[in-house]
Amino acid sequence: MSAASCLLTEDQFLCSICLDVFTDPVAIPCGHNFCKTCITKDWDMNVPYQCPNCKEVFNTRPELQVNTFISEMAAQFRQSAQQKDSSSSSEQQAAKPGEVPCDVCTGTKLKALKSCLVCLASYCETHLEPHLTMSGLKRHQLIDPVENLEARMCMKHDKLLELFCKTDQMCVCMLCTVLDHKNHDVVPLKEDYEGKKAELGKTESEIQQMIQKRRLKIQEIKHSVELSEEDADREISDGVQVFTALKESVERSQAELIDTIKEKQRKTEKQAEGFIKELEQEISELKKRSTEVVQLSHSEDHLHLLQSFRTLNTAPPTKNWTGVRVSPPSYEGIVVRAVNQLEETLSKQMKKLLTEAELKRVQKSAVDVTLDPDTANPKLILSDDGKQVKHGDIRKDLPDNSERFDPCAIVLAKQSFSSGRFYYEVQVKEKTEWTLGVVRESINRKERIPLSPQNGCWMIWLRNENEYKALTDPPVLLSLKSQPERVGVFVDYEEGLVSFYDVDAAALIYSFTGCCFTEKLYPYFNPCLNAGGKNSAPLIISPVNHTE
Template identity: 70%
Template sequence: MSAGSNQRSEDQFLCSICLDVFTDPVTTPCGHNFCKNCITQHWEDKVLYECPLCKDSFFARPQLNINTLLREMVDQFRRERQQEASSSSSEQQAAKPGEVLCDVCTGTKLKALKSCLECLTSYCQTHLEPHRTVSGLKRHQLMEPVENLEDRMCRKHDKPLELFCRTDQTCVCMLCSVLDHKTHELVPLREEYEGKKAELGKTEAGIQLMIQKRRLKIQALKGSMKISKDAADRETAGGVQVFTPLMKSVERGLDQLVEEIQDKQKTTEKQAEDFIKDLEQEISELMKRSSEVEKLSRSEDRLHLLQSFSSLKAAPPTKDWTEVRVRQPSYAGTVVRAVDQLVETLRKEMKKLLSKNEVRKKVQQYAVDVTLDPDTAHPKLILSDDGKQVHHGDERKILPEKADRFSQSANILGHQSFSSGRFYFEVQVKGKTGWDLGVARESINRKEKIIARPQNGFWSIRLRNGNQYEAAAEPPVCLHLQSGPEKVGVFVDYEEGLVSFYDVDAAALIFSFTGCCFTVKLYPFFSPCPNYGGKNSAPLIICPVNQDMKTESVSSAVGIPKSSPGESVSCSY
């Protein structure tokens, strides 16, 4: 008999009184079969004898004889089931360390497949078979195997823990609900289990968010380390350029210069590495907690989840990293101080090196006349008649709808476009607490809220809150400027893929995007930012550029080494 036919015919061999396979089956006059012992005990002390199934009555106790045909069929069924159980047992392996053991196995303990909350017993595949085949046992509640099933019984009343008391935050039995907790708020374990499981899901999501924020913070700190190192390398190279051609008498000054820069850089790296180490430690703790929460949230063990919930609900204590920054060392005047120690004969070289107008003159030769394009202006922007000034107004003007106009962000583009060569323009930002300046692709999104960054077609720097300067890279790069510029110069070398920003009055490089790939038209890009209650009401002003300079190569003027595509560099002054 196959397993399928065995399963189908099994109910035919079950006694309706003991709910087990017949033992010495007998047949009543009404045609129903029972174990001989079961029906005999059922009729004990009875005056009226009736069939337990169809309720037919017999005034005299029927003479019952064993149904030999049915007994042979039952015996064959028992043998086949034992053979199947023996075969199934041989295929199973002994339980491994940490696995729940079958409580019924003798000798080698097999791995438990399920635990029964009614029997308070764990069963392997073989010993679980009655719970899958016997009608009475089929109604028992099975669950994933767990140890210590006695912990699921009320220690006071020896009843299953089926309810959760929200008042006392504990699991109770039915007797507890009418005795010790009758005035408390009680709910089924399943209801509280689902609620706590949902809370654990939120807790896990919160922990994952904390982990993500810290990973982003690590990226930002590593970016700051790279910028700091690049600045240190450039400053060191500048020092080497100044000191190398000099006599041996100035070599000591050069060594002191390099040592000072490297000490500052090492201090900066040490600070950043300490921050990263702390962040990685917090991530490790959070990932450990996340693993525990995830494991618990997937558990079908309602009691274990509820008992462990309080200890895992809250995330482990962590540090608030929002305002943590790596302090960038200032190299301002490092070379100057070293050169000042040189002999009088070097003063001429020092003056040449420190000439404020040198860099400005070399990029100013590419000056272009830029005017603002009113067809691109956001409706709250107010332009001067000559197209050289723009500031933010409080009221949104009713303007013709144009495809080129910015609808959501308070931006405006220049009239002039550039698709080759080099160009330069200057903008006065004096008196403002917020602004954006740079260049943008012709194809940028103008109808939705935008994030100005190279991936979206913007190469710009910005000021926020009066003192927070950033390069709009991905992620943003903090620019640590000693003093805010009053006039900003924007220089673009289309073929070289270079966008540089200068403090015009200080003749200092603020930041450069290098290795950019330009394939479409570029437009000057401006945003005066909102008024903020009149604090930022000053306009952006496109200024005329002084033209008295010599024609020289711009690459030698800016003094920036070529970088790989996508790399950005900055200097702090």
């Protein structure tokens, strides 16, 4: 054994958790060794259970058994190390202020390593050796060094406090049990110590669970903040997009107003330029005639003057400019009309942008919806994936269960909702008639009933190819700019809101507000009659492609 121990190094006897020589070493399934107390505390604090060295995870907490062989080797190594250390400089082991000194040392008091509850003395490494090697002393109870061992003696009987009175909840000696604590519930200190230690372990475990719960709560709060930050960034982005578009519209309208005013001014200037040019031409002609008249008036040639007088005395042909005016263009009302037109444009554009932003928000509540064949009318044909339904004219032989709709050509989704928000989209392309919406669970499935919120139905329909209605009581005729090819259905259970959207146009079709939901809600689909193939296209539950 001594030969083998010489080949072993200190690192082989160190626990990787406490970095000290093994105390009650245990091996875990992956093969690594630790102090029993160290690995127990680690697993009490951390879940899942894993090896601190190789990080192997164990589904169930392994049972721990002390490895006696490694324990004995570690004890021998510790003893050998202690003997080696004791032969080194004793000054390094001298007790410092606050440390427990050895009661046996004379001269310089060395630092005590252990205190003996039987001897009521503390020992340094050297003076502790008999307690580690002598069979009689080995049975003494050693503890970490403590001062004032006399406090562990009964003040009244000067005996060791080695018992615990459960009745009075105090430590007592042997004489106390036959005198002051006679007939009390008294147990050895170790027995109550083990119980209290178990309670402390349980308390520690509960505290660790509380810590873990609070750590999880911190993660939850941080995650909520992250989600909030993402939502805030998206809202800012959407807001900037909306206001940028509105700003561009204002700038375009301003530019158009300026261009209109400038164009009016250009026309006025062009008209004035024409008049001025014509007047300057007449002035030029008049100046020429004036020169000729002056020259003739100074002529001494009687014949020439008389012959030319008739021609030069008559004024040249000119325009009568008396009634000619250049009137400044009228700008009255031009700014007001431009602002009114801008207001109308902005109103339409803002409504469209806000609807687009609203649609983007509700699309975040998208859910996966599939059709429930147990609710389908016997004449309906469902696709294998439960995403399409159409009317088949031929009645199938199906069980008449309580969930099935008959005689109405209706099918519900498998999914139901009793809280929160949900959204899904349905392709209605190439159909001439359809009905979509949500219904409460208790809707009458065996009779025809008026489709209205009073009867637990919130829906819209298409009839006669272009007649859209919201099925309120009475129904509301809807005026749509285009025929929807994809209809989005959004429900906010707590807010009592059911909204329908034209997904491709990013336009709101209709909203039921102020609804009072008290039951589960199911998505409702009615592809309507085949109409000789005219309405043969299916209703298709489409994947949600988030609006850009």
